Amino acid sequence: MQEILETIYYKMTAISAIVDHPEFLIMYALAFVLLYLGIKKGYEPLLLIPIAFGVLIANFPGGGMGVISPDGQGMVPVNGVMKNVYEMSLPEIAHDLGIMNFLYYALIKTGLLPPIIFMGVGALTDFGPMLRNLKLAIFGAGAQFGIFAVLLVACNFFTMQEAASLAIIGGADGPTAIFTTIKLAPHMLGPIAIAAYSYMALVPVIVPLVVEGLYINGRRILPGLCTKKELAINMKEQDKLYPNKTEIKNMQTLKIIFPIAVTTIVAIIVPSAVSLVGMLMFGNLIKEVGSSTSRIFDAASNTIMNAATIFLGLSVGATMTVDAFLNWTTIGIVTGGFFAFGLSIAGGILLAKIYNLFSKKKINPLIGATGLSAVPMASRVANEIALKYDPRNHVLNYCMSSNVSGVIGSAVAAGILISFLG
Numbered sequence: 392m393q394e395i396l397e398t399i400y401y402k403m404t405a406i407s408a409i410v411d412h413p414e415f416l417i418m419y420a421l422a423f424v425l426l427y428l429g430i431k432k433g434y435e436p437l438l439l440i441p442i443a444f445g446v447l448i449a450n451f452p453g454g455g456m457g458v459i460s461p462d463g464q465g466m467v468p469v470n471g472v473m474k475n476v477y478e479m480s481l482p483e484i485a486h487d488l489g490i491m492n493f494l495y496y497a498l499i500k501t502g503l504l505p506p507i508i509f510m511g512v513g514a515l516t517d518f519g520p521m522l523r524n525l526k527l528a529i530f531g532a533g534a535q536f537g538i539f540a541v542l543l544v545a546c547n548f549f550t551m552q553e554a555a556s557l558a559i560i561g562g563a564d565g566p567t568a569i570f571t572t573i574k575l576a577p578h579m580l581g582p583i584a585i586a587a588y589s590y591m592a593l594v595p596v597i598v599p600l601v602v603e604g605l606y607i608n609g610r611r612i613l614p615g616l617c618t619k620k621e622l623a624i625n626m627k628e629q630d631k632l633y634p635n636k637t638e639i640k641n642m643q644t645l646k647i648i649f650p651i652a653v654t655t656i657v658a659i660i661v662p663s664a665v666s667l668v669g670m671l672m673f674g675n676l677i678k679e680v681g682s683s684t685s686r687i688f689d690a691a692s693n694t695i696m697n698a699a700t701i702f703l704g705l706s707v708g709a710t711m712t713v714d715a716f717l718n719w720t721t722i723g724i725v726t727g728g729f730f731a732f733g734l735s736i737a738g739g740i741l742l743a744k745i746y747n748l749f750s751k752k753k754i755n756p757l758i759g760a761t762g763l764s765a766v767p768m769a770s771r772v773a774n775e776i777a778l779k780y781d782p783r784n785h786v787l788n789y790c791m792s793s794n795v796s797g798v799i800g801s802a803v804a805a806g807i808l809i810s811f812l813g
Contacts, residue, residue, distance in 0.1 A: 408452035414713050415450050421711070422447035425589070434592030435768075438565060438704050442588055445491075445708020455489040457712040460578055491709040494702055500577065504703045505570035506670040511696025512566075512798065513650070513674025514688055516766065520791040522645055524635075527758055527789060529742070531796025534762025535804045536738025537561030541731040542808075548723060552576045555808040557724050560587045561731030562801030563594070564764035569707065570667060571805045574813050581710030582721040586728035588707075594768045601736045602760055602776060616740045617756045623780040624755040626789045633752035643679070650676040657803060663813065664806020668799060736760050739793065761790040764801040770794045 425443030604615035650672035743759030
């Protein structure tokens, strides 16, 4: 009887495996932290909650919900035999490796979902603020500084492809990071996706840290990059002092022409970025055309976008198994990703400071800080900071100008990296 009970204990439950391998507890803790940030703190819940739950279910021994990453030759263990996963049909993957591997190899590994999500992002994006303040779009380019700065450092510790996949975290765009990693370093997808989305969720913490500095109990421990005088620059007052001489007479027509023109230009200059930028602009185009495309706009921005987000989050989370996460490579990714993110914010701020040296019309550095692709959270955080220093200083629309341009900037940066290293 005792032997039977022991057999049940060891073979029918995960308790013995967890006791023998306590590192599983670390993964559960990570999943619970991410769930807390998504549920309680409200940090990117639409993505963080599916990713966190994917991490949780992937790390129960015997559950078969973890994504099995292939080795350099594409080989994975299947019932004790090594098979080339790229030669297996999707039904075989589903039968031999489980449903989560099926979703991963069908939707993520093929690169399908990131462009689909970009289409939804485009359908939800209004480029109007950027078109009204086109000069501010340059800060979306300046904020990509962190990508290339970290790339130069990371290539000393990783291969160039791995370093590029790590550095793209600085663009603050989850789908772009996933798409780039699939193309250049697919074995690093799990840690990079977790780092990218975690730092995106922590925008309300990281942006004030770079802008204002670190405060503990009211004491400033680390200085920020912006002074109180700079943060109090009122953009509406600057507009009154130095009004824009260019008047847009037909904004709606311009908003329709814009996605077509951007897609054409990017396709000629950086063809490898078309899969992201093209889908982004297509989503935006069907939004701006109006009632004649309202049905497909509704599908792109709701049904399709929501379904893609669910499968992306769960599949990416399921790649975060014990073997994939608990290693020095992951620590390097998390560390490098943080610096890429912070340096991108700093790059936008410094570009705004340089601009102010040569222009009579001053720019609030917060606009530079929002050149990230984290739309619209970065702009909302920047607006809250500005209101602290001047209750009349609403900079949201100005920040959105650089913020939405950052979406294009990060996709183009990804295209450049893929072109040179893919």
